[in-house]
Amino acid sequence: MSIKENLLKIKASLPEGVTLVAVSKTKSPEEIMQAYEAGHRVFGENKIQEMTQKWEALPKDIAWHMIGHVQRNKVKYMAEYVSLIHGVDSLRLLKEIDKQAKKHARTIDCLLQVHIAEEDTKFGLSEQELEEMVSSETFLDMQNVRIKGLMGMATFTDDENQIRKEFKYLKLLYIGLKAKLDGIDTLSMGMSGDYQIAIEEGSTMVRIGSSIFGTRN
Ligand SMILES: *Cc1c(COP(=O)(O)O)cnc(C)c1O
Numbered sequence: 001m002s003i004k005e006n007l008l009k010i011k012a013s014l015p016e017g018v019t020l021v022a023v024s025k026t027k028s029p030e031e032i033m034q035a036y037e038a039g040h041r042v043f044g045e046n047k048i049q050e051m052t053q054k055w056e057a058l059p060k061d062i063a064w065h066m067i068g069h070v071q072r073n074k075v076k077y078m079a080e081y082v083s084l085i086h087g088v089d090s091l092r093l094l095k096e097i098d099k100q101a102k103k104h105a106r107t108i109d110c111l112l113q114v115h116i117a118e119e120d121t122k123f124g125l126s127e128q129e130l131e132e133m134v135s136s137e138t139f140l141d142m143q144n145v146r147i148k149g150l151m152g153m154a155t156f157t158d159d160e161n162q163i164r165k166e167f168k169y170l171k172l173l174y175i176g177l178k179a180k181l182d183g184i185d186t187l188s189m190g191m192s193g194d195y196q197i198a199i200e201e202g203s204t205m206v207r208i209g210s211s212i213f214g215t216r217n
Contacts, residue, residue: 003031004038006212011040014206018199021065021188023209025050026216029057035212036062044086044207048074055081067151067188067207069123072096080104086151086188086207087113089123091133094145101144109148111188114173116166117155124152127173134180149186149204150174154194163194167201174202 001009011020021044024032032043032054041061045051046068055064055078063083070087078085079100088094088110101108112133115124125133133139134147152170154163167189178184190198190206198206210216 003034003213007035007038007040010208010211015199017204019186019205021067021205021207022212023067023191023207024054024213025068025209027213029054031213032058042083044209048077051082052077065207075100076103079106079108082108084109084111084148084186086111087123089113089125091136091138094133094142095138098142098145107144107146109146111149111151111186112147112177113151114170116152116170118157118162119155130173130177134177146183147177147181149184149188150177151188153191154189154198156193160197163197164201167194167198167203171202 007022014020019042021042022035022040023044025046036059042063042065044065044067048066051064051066064081065084065086066078066082067086070085070093072093075096085097085108094110097108097110112130113124114130115126150170150173154166157163170189171187174187186205187203188205188207189203192208192211195206195208
């Protein structure tokens with residue numbers, strides 16, 4: 001199937017209220033344009049430099065999501081245009097995003113990434129770190145970032161129960177955050193292999209790459 005067919009099929013299968021982020025990392029501008037021409041406007045990248053090159057080359061009505069790990073010294077390259085940063089996992093990083101957003105006289109939407117997987121290779125805050133962060137004064141003082149919700153990645157496994165358990169846990173933290181802060185409406189969980197489970201467990205945003213664009217090199 002073509003990129004367009006894959007995209008439209010997945011989009012049609014998503015319940016109302018679930019946003020699709022088409023993960024285009026490593027894919028060419030031409031491949032991205034196939035999805036664009038099929039009407040899609042939300043794309044996810046995991047490297048700031050690659051995302052910025054694509055932002056420069058492609059139509060300006062694309063909403064670019066940074067879904068990867070963010071290094072503080074690179075925030076400045078995307079501050080002008082990034083639509084949503086999924087992987088915020090420290091107060092220091094959030095402060096830098098706030099500072100760079102201010103320079104561009106804008107507010108940048110962010111998700112806090114929580115570590116829900118068994119593997120310790122995946123980035124993210126622990127429940128306690130999340131709690132501490134959203135209670136800190138520095139956090140509450142920031143004017144140019146807006147926390148929209150949480151993001152998490154489940155363990156890479158065939159064990160559906162394990163994945164479901166991790167998504168359920170993230171959903172619980174999300175409900176807790178909603179009770180604490182205003183404007184929380186985004187729960188980013190689910191990729192090609194597990195997005196159906198994620199949706200069953202309350203995801204509002206799925207990040208899908210290979211099921212749309214094919215396997216990455
Ligand atoms: C690459 C990536 C995805 C998409 O993965 P697929 O399995 O290709 O759908 C989703 N989320 C993050 C954070 C990623 O890095």
